[in-house]
Amino acid sequence: DAGVIQSPRHEVTEMGQEVTLRCKPISGHNSLFWYRQTMMRGLELLIYFNNNVPIDDSGMPEDRFSAKMPNASFSTLKIQPSEPRDSAVYFCASSLQGDYGYTFGSGTRLTVV
């Protein structure tokens, strides 16, 4: 298995632009998580999907952030408009029910200038 695949690996964008991050979970996993990691705040859960349905989005910072999971093999996290404080590493992780741990993608390092 190729693991959790995220794209792009790096993204540099100007403030105000739209940013779309992509994630392909491990085949057969039914849970998907989007995390943001910064030095100041560590790993923060943004949103959790189970069987493609958003279950908990209480960690989404504000309306500028949105996430979708149109099918079991694809999810997107969109930031519109982006701001410099959104600069962070964004990780996607998937799991099977969660009792067996979570597999992370390599992350997207986002820089908003």
Added chain:
Amino acid sequence: RKEVEQDPGPFNVPEGATVAFNCTYSNSASQSFFWYRQDCRKEPKLLMSVYSSGNEDGRFTAQLNRASQYISLLIRDSKLSDSATYLCVVNRGGSYIPTFGRGTSLIVHP
């Protein structure tokens, strides 16, 4: 009280030393516990699950103390390659939603 708390360290130890990390959690209903390892500029990777009876994987031993609401990780015979940040993970009670601690930094020197 934070959901999951860890001493950030760094723990600076010589090769061959034994080192232990603790992690406390606030939700007594939590059922699943893990230790993850994260290398610099890499993604977190599962090191081991933590079971109620305690479990061992080579040089690594994990323990759970439900009464005091903490988990621990013991590393014996430390290697240079063990240098990393160790993240404690606790599922929110009654769910599969994981909460990560801020991590404990370990530096193993020659």
